[in-house]
Amino acid sequence: MNILGHIVRFIVSALVLMFVGFLVPGFSVGGFWSALLLALVIALLGWIIEGIFGKKVTPFGRGIVGFLVSALVIWLAQFIIADVKASFIGAILAALVIGIIDLFIPAGPMSKQRS
Numbered sequence: 001m002n003i004l005g006h007i008v009r010f011i012v013s014a015l016v017l018m019f020v021g022f023l024v025p026g027f028s029v030g031g032f033w034s035a036l037l038l039a040l041v042i043a044l045l046g047w048i049i050e051g052i053f054g055k056k057v058t059p060f061g062r063g064i065v066g067f068l069v070s071a072l073v074i075w076l077a078q079f080i081i082a083d084v085k086a087s088f089i090g091a092i093l094a095a096l097v098i099g100i101i102d103l104f105i106p107a108g109p110m111s112k113q114r115s
Contacts, residue, residue: 013039020097026090027074030083041080045073071095 014035021029029035049069075091078084086094 010036010039010043013042016098016101020094020101024090024093024097026087027094028085034081034083037081038077038084041077042073045076046070049073067095067099068092070099074098 014032017029017035017038018032021027021035029038071088071092071094074094075086075088078086
């Protein structure tokens, strides 16, 4: 994928995160730049977890383990980005909503590459 494709994916992910922050109680994102940085941090943390534990335990993986790891990544990201606040329940709900949105619009760095 070219650089423009990656930029578009991160912008779409930031917009999804802002929408989820508006929709989900216990999860908030300060603004577009915070959401863009959050999308980058989620992608990087997912990449690190995938490198350590393999694809079955990543936020991109399927099943309950992938879902819980995704919620954990969202919760941990609040400690890296100042304008992001997430309770653990808020992170679980955010991961659920992001997963549902990803079923219909698989465009973000949180989505699994479908080939």
